Amino acid sequence: MKRERVAIAGLTGCSGCQLTLLDCEDELPLLLKNADFDYFPMASSGIALKGEYDAALVEGCLSTQEGLKLLRNLREKSRLLVAFGACAVSGGVTAIRNDVPREELSRIVYGGDAVPGGGFEPAPLASAVKVDFDITGCPPEKADILEFFAGLSAGVLPIPARTFVCADCRARENICLLAEKGELCLGVLTRGGCNARCPSMNVPCEGCRGVAEETNFAEAMAIFSANGFSADRISEKGGRFFREFLHEKKEYQKTDPD
Amino acid sequence: MKNRRFLLVGSDFEPFCMALYGQGGIHIPKICADGGVRFAHPVEGELPDLSLIRTILPLKKYLFPPKDKVLSYSQDNGYQPVEYNSGKLLIFGVHPCDLAAISYLDKIFLNGEPDAFYLPRRKSLALIGVSCMPDKYCSCGDIASPMPADCDIFLYKIETGYMVSCESDEGSAILSPLSPFLHETDILPPESTRDNFSLNSVEKFPDDLSGVSSELQEMARSCLGCGACSICCPTCYCFDLLELPSLNGERAERFRIWDNCLYQSHAEVAGGYNFRKARTERFDYRYRHKYLGFGQLQGIMSCVGCGRCIANCPAGLDLRPLACKALKESSHAATSP
Ligand code: SF4
Ligand code: SF4
Numbered sequence A: 001m002k003r004e005r006v007a008i009a010g011l012t013g014c015s016g017c018q019l020t021l022l023d024c025e026d027e028l029p030l031l032l033k034n035a036d037f038d039y040f041p042m043a044s045s046g047i048a049l050k051g052e053y054d055a056a057l058v059e060g061c062l063s064t065q066e067g068l069k070l071l072r073n074l075r076e077k078s079r080l081l082v083a084f085g086a087c088a089v090s091g092g093v094t095a096i097r098n099d100v101p102r103e104e105l106s107r108i109v110y111g112g113d114a115v116p117g118g119g120f121e122p123a124p125l126a127s128a129v130k131v132d133f134d135i136t137g138c139p140p141e142k143a144d145i146l147e148f149f150a151g152l153s154a155g156v157l158p159i160p161a162r163t164f165v166c167a168d169c170r171a172r173e174n175i176c177l178l179a180e181k182g183e184l185c186l187g188v189l190t191r192g193g194c195n196a197r198c199p200s201m202n203v204p205c206e207g208c209r210g211v212a213e214e215t216n217f218a219e220a221m222a223i224f225s226a227n228g229f230s231a232d233r234i235s236e237k238g239g240r241f242f243r244e245f246l247h248e249k250k251e252y253q254k255t256d257p258d
Numbered sequence B: 001m002k003n004r005r006f007l008l009v010g011s012d013f014e015p016f017c018m019a020l021y022g023q024g025g026i027h028i029p030k031i032c033a034d035g036g037v038r039f040a041h042p043v044e045g046e047l048p049d050l051s052l053i054r055t056i057l058p059l060k061k062y063l064f065p066p067k068d069k070v071l072s073y074s075q076d077n078g079y080q081p082v083e084y085n086s087g088k089l090l091i092f093g094v095h096p097c098d099l100a101a102i103s104y105l106d107k108i109f110l111n112g113e114p115d116a117f118y119l120p121r122r123k124s125l126a127l128i129g130v131s132c133m134p135d136k137y138c139s140c141g142d143i144a145s146p147m148p149a150d151c152d153i154f155l156y157k158i159e160t161g162y163m164v165s166c167e168s169d170e171g172s173a174i175l176s177p178l179s180p181f182l183h184e185t186d187i188l189p190p191e192s193t194r195d196n197f198s199l200n201s202v203e204k205f206p207d208d209l210s211g212v213s214s215e216l217q218e219m220a221r222s223c224l225g226c227g228a229c230s231i232c233c234p235t236c237y238c239f240d241l242l243e244l245p246s247l248n249g250e251r252a253e254r255f256r257i258w259d260n261c262l263y264q265s266h267a268e269v270a271g272g273y274n275f276r277k278a279r280t281e282r283f284d285y286r287y288r289h290k291y292l293g294f295g296q297l298q299g300i301m302s303c304v305g306c307g308r309c310i311a312n313c314p315a316g317l318d319l320r321p322l323a324c325k326a327l328k329e330s331s332h333a334a335t336s337p
């Protein structure tokens, strides 16, 4: 079997997605049999980008010129470019304050006269390059990562889940945190495939896998507000992983008279 | 003991249960630590709570698990079916609706060429039914499938305890060692929720939902498409097949996983064409299947009225009024000249 050349890179993020890959300890030996990780600075330093790659998995969001340069470089050299984790897919946690102007953020974090650094507003990879596949989640499920690599050797891409977290949750016979406990659970909007990891531990879904393919936002908002959650509370929580909420919040702030 | 009935006095219920537990694998309906009601293994000395109304998942979780490995592939041996040798499992405390649902699933999976994955599991289950008191979500009294609520043993609640009806050879085998607790009677079984499931109720179905289609559409607009209704429904049985390759490409596993007509992908075919692209179409489709049936089972309602779809819908959708209205309209049409 042909060996795959793989690059793993991190832009602006917490490295948790790359760590999840390194955490697949049981599978790493098998993984290394079929793939050469020829560029993976987090695991092995001092190796430069060289030649072409079958796949590049890029973690983190775009927020710096250096990141953009690296991303473009990887795009040019790779057959498949994969957005690896929530920040790469949608901006994720790095983008949660995108509703606040950067000058103001800089003042809040670094004090009065600070001048914003060279970075720009955190953005998903797809805002700059063509992305061939998303591995979602914060961090992604090990199973999703391994399925990608199994598919890579077999010459196919995995079929992404097109269901909701609720579907996984119900199939596990959990009680519903939204309907039965009145909690702000985003499972009704979030792409499934995590086997309802959080609700199964009694923690409402944070939406880390991003918004599902087809959602009924209006009805979900009606249910959340009927449960007593304010618009601010909903968009604060939803905005962590759903760009749709951030966008709405921005629009809402633009029209806010105060 | 088959086809005979016995009285079990209330004070003998506990020793009866303990003797029953002694026979091997048993699951009962119970409130678990998180407050959820499920069929599960009793802890030491725990009695079944026969007053509980509905478990989150029905018995299909035993017969047709959410993710079931059906084939293994290896380069040396090709595709090999997965063999099942499930041990006997007794389920104690099954309501008539859930029994009727199993009769329906049997029709789907066992008619003609029996399904190789359902059959051994079905054979391994022994069922002890129990009469119940409907709650606000139940609809078996108004509108329910004509499937019989068959089982091995059925317990009718009576004032002094239970009337135990032995209904199969397997039931006899289970009850024989318990005869010290049982006193034979020739009193007829009392009226119960079980009477709602019989072929006599066959004229009770709507034969068309077109009279309520605008209301159905209206309701569908509130549907989130989450699929909880169908996942929790005891007679929803759609499945998909998924094959996952191993990391080294030398092996693969094929799974049968629950599919769901509310999912966007359910009616999508190669090339991306979707027969039911809109959520409202899928919602409508689910209820057409439930109330009108299709394929070989056309005209046989599969809703057994268990109320799980209502109890588990985050949007609180309840189809019963529409189904009853459709029923009234179709029986009205049938009686008018
Ligand atoms: S707990 Fe959350 S994920 Fe689970 S069914 Fe309820 S809303 Fe969906
Ligand atoms: S349609 Fe609803 S009430 Fe009818 S059997 Fe299914 S879950 Fe129960």
Ligand code: SF4
Binding pocket: B222, B223, B224, B225, B226, B227, B228, B229, B230, B262, B309, B312, B313, B314, B315, B316, B317
């Ligand atoms: S449970 Fe309710 S919201 Fe979810 S798919 Fe069914 S009808 Fe729609």
